[in-house]
Each structure stands twice: as structure tokens, then as C-alpha cells.
Amino acid sequence: MKYLLLIAFYSNLVFSASAIEIFDTKSASFITYDEFISALPNKGHILLGEFHNNIVIQNIQTLIINDKINASKSSFTVHWEFLNHTEQTHIDYQFNLLKNNLQSSDDFIINTAGKNNLTYAPIIEVTAKLNGTLKGINIPRDIKQMVIRDGIDSIDQSLVPATHFVGEQNYRDRFSNAMGSHVPPEKIEAYFVAQCLTDSVMAHQIYTFENDLNFTVLGSFHSDFFDATTLRLQKLTNNEVSTLKIISKKDMTEEELNTYLSSDPFYGYFANYIIITN
Numbered sequence: 467m468k469y470l471l472l473i474a475f476y477s478n479l480v481f482s483a484s485a486i487e488i489f490d491t492k493s494a495s496f497i498t499y500d501e502f503i504s505a506l507p508n509k510g511h512i513l514l515g516e517f518h519n520n521i522v523i524q525n526i527q528t529l530i531i532n533d534k535i536n537a538s539k540s541s542f543t544v545h546w547e548f549l550n551h552t553e554q555t556h557i558d559y560q561f562n563l564l565k566n567n568l569q570s571s572d573d574f575i576i577n578t579a580g581k582n583n584l585t586y587a588p589i590i591e592v593t594a595k596l597n598g599t600l601k602g603i604n605i606p607r608d609i610k611q612m613v614i615r616d617g618i619d620s621i622d623q624s625l626v627p628a629t630h631f632v633g634e635q636n637y638r639d640r641f642s643n644a645m646g647s648h649v650p651p652e653k654i655e656a657y658f659v660a661q662c663l664t665d666s667v668m669a670h671q672i673y674t675f676e677n678d679l680n681f682t683v684l685g686s687f688h689s690d691f692f693d694a695t696t697l698r699l700q701k702l703t704n705n706e707v708s709t710l711k712i713i714s715k716k717d718m719t720e721e722e723l724n725t726y727l728s729s730d731p732f733y734g735y736f737a738n739y740i741i742i743t744n
Contacts, residue, residue: 483499483529483533485743485744486499486526486741486742486743486744487741487742487744488501488502488739488740488741488742489727489739489740489741489742490502490505490738490739491729491735491736491737491738491739491740492738494729502739503530503533503534503537504537506530506534506708507679507705507706507708508538508540508678508679509540509678509679509705509706510679510680510703510705510706510707510708511672511676511680511682511699511703511705511706511707511708512530512534512679512680512681512682512708512709512710513682513684513689513695513696513699513707513708513709513710513737514527514530514531514681514682514683514684514710514712515684515685515686515688515689515690515709515710515711515712515736515737516683516684516685516686516712517685517686517712517713517714517717518685519582519583519585520585520714520717521585522714522743523712523713523714523743524585524586524588524589525588526712526741526743527589527681527683527712528588528589528591528592530681530710530741531544531589531592531593531596531598531681532592532596534679534681535596535598535679536596538679540677540678540679541598541677541678541679542596542598542599542677542678542679542680542681543598543599543600543601543675543676543677543679543680543681544589544593544598544599544600544601544680544681544682544683545601545602545603545668545671545672545675545680545681545682545683545684546579546586546589546600546601546602546603546682546683546684547603547604547668547682547683547684547685547688548579548583548586548604548683549578549579549600549601549602549603549604550602550604550605550606551601551602551603551604551605551667551671552602552605552606552625553578553602554601554602556578557578557600557601557602560573560574560577560578561574561590561594561600564590564594565594570587571587571588571590571591571594572584572587574587574590575587575590586683589683599675599677601671601672601675602671603667603668603671603672603682604664604667604668605625605663605664605667609621609622609625610660610663610664613656613659613660613663614653614656614657614659614660615656617656617659618659618663625667626663626666626667627666627667627669627670629666629669629670629698629701629702630662630663630666630667630670631662631666631698632658632659632662633658633661633662633665633693633694633697636691636693636732636733637662637693637694638658640687640690640691640693640733641654641657641658641661641687642654642658644687645657661694662694664688664695665688665694665695665697665698666698668682668684668688668695668698669695669698669699669701669702670698670702672695672699673699673702673703676703676705682695686711686712686736686737689709689710689711689737690711690733690736690737691730691733691734691735691736692709692734692737696709708738708739709737709738709739710737710738710739710740710741711726711736711737711739711740711741712741712743713726713740713741713742713743714743715742715743715744716743716744723742726740726742727740
């Protein structure tokens with residue numbers, strides 16, 4: 467049964483490769499999937515900017531990791547936003563159970579990120595099969611709530627990287643627009659400080675456990691327009707940082723799609739590559 471599941475897993479990856487388009491923002495043109503895989507760095511960072519909990523998008527992320535590692539033969543790490551670095555010992559234990567066939571990738575997700583995140587199981591599966599390392603890069607939600615409620619000085623300062631900074635007005639404006647009516651206006655700044663702390667912590671953890679090749683699975687707001695986590699990571703590493711924004715065509719209007727493929731007059735392009743699933 468496990469052999470049949472493995473065949474199905476890789477068959478799905480092959481099928482997915484024929485169902486995506488790649489827009490290279492540097493040349494402002496579409497390129498082939500093979501050209502895209504070759505253009506990604508063999509050493510450095512690939513930020514897989516996503517919309518969360520979308521099985522189509524997570525399958526594309528899995529495909530990219532699988533094909534890039536098979537092409538480059540690089541040692542690699544997958545860094546995941548949904549796992550906290552403060553729980554790395556537990557993550558390592560659960561990941562070793564998976565690698566030793568003592569539990570499934572679904573079990574790993576349930577025992578770490580929670581069963582509501584099972585769409586990420588293929589990413590965990592391919593990381594284990596290709597002998598990659600898996601790292602949590604976030605901080606617990608209750609720590610962020612303390613920052614929002616009582617300020618950043620209220621938390622254990624060992625959790626705040628020395629390189630932490632609050633983002634500039636461009637990022638603040640985008641964040642405020644994205645939050646909309648979800649947060650009272652008087653609390654926006656507190657939430658923004660917590661958002662920037664998340665960016666700083668994730669960049670610091672990615673850099674601290676930098677491998678030859680590094681894939682980061684994170685919400686694209688953390689990587690859009692080469693800001694947020696992307697900007698902080700670029701300030702830390704001397705290696706190339708390549709960003710992707712992965713979108714599902716069926717989930718958007720033609721106008722929204724054109725927005726993602728265009729250079730914003732104020733912010734520029736969303737990422738180095740826009741990956742469109744059909």
C-alpha cells in the first residue's frame with residue numbers, strides 16, 4: 467500500500483507541472499517550468515510565498531522543492547511559518563518518527579501544526595524523502611498577543627533578535643489596508659509591531675539555520691514586494707534570496723490576476739516569480 471501511495475504522490479507532482487504558468491518579473495515574460503527550475507539558485511534562499519491552506523498551492527510548493535533538489539542535489543532545509551522555533555525539539559522528534567516510517571506525514575502535521583493544516587502534508591513528505599531538514603521559524607501566538615496587549619518590552623527579550631526593527635511606512639500602509647476593519651484603528655500599530663517582530667524572528671531563524679539551499683513556506687504577505695521577512699533576510703545573508711508568489715487562477719478574477727502580473731507604480735512587482743496554477 468505504501469508503494470502505491472508513493473506512486474500516486476509523484477504522479478500528482480508530474481500532473482501539477484503541466485498545470486502551472488511561470489511569470490518572470492525580471493524579464494516581464496512567461497518562461498517554461500524547466501527554465502524556472504534552472505534559474506532558481508542552487509545555493510541560497512527560495513521563499514515560497516503562498517495563500518495558506520490551499521491544497522493546489524501546497525502541491526505546487528511540493529513540486530518545486532522536489533524538482534529543484536533533484537536537479538541541484540543540494541543539501542537543504544525547509545523552514546515553515548506554521549511551526550514555532552521554540553518547539554524545535556518536539557518538531558525534530560516527530561520528524562524523525564516520520565523519516566523512520568513510524569508515522570505518516572499526516573500524523574506529523576496533526577502532532578505539530580494541527581489537523582487543520584493537513585494540506586501541508588505533501589511538503590513534509592517530500593522533505594523527509596529527500597533527506598532534508600525541517601525547521602520551525604515562528605514564535606508562539608501567546609507571545610504575539612503579549613506584544614499587542616502590553617508592548618514588545620513585556621516579553622522575554624531573548625525572543626527579540628538583535629537585528630529586529632519596525633518596518634517603514636510603505637509596509638505599515640499595506641498592513642493597515644490588509645487588516646481593514648478586522649482591527650480597531652487605535653490597535654493597528656500594536657498589531658503592526660507584532661507583525662514586524664514575526665518577520666524579524668523568522669528571518670533570524672532562517673539565517674541561523676541556513677543550509678546550502680533553503681525553502682521557506684510562508685504567507686506571501688511576509689515576502690511580497692521584497693519587504694517584511696524578505697528584506698530582513700536579505701540584510702542578514704550574503705546568499706541569493708529568490709521570492710515566489712504562488713496563486714490559484716480559479717480563486718480570482720481576471721482583474722486580480724492582472725494585478726499580480728503587473729508592476730505596481732509604487733511598490734513594484736510582488737516577487738521574482740509569479741506562479742499561476744490553472
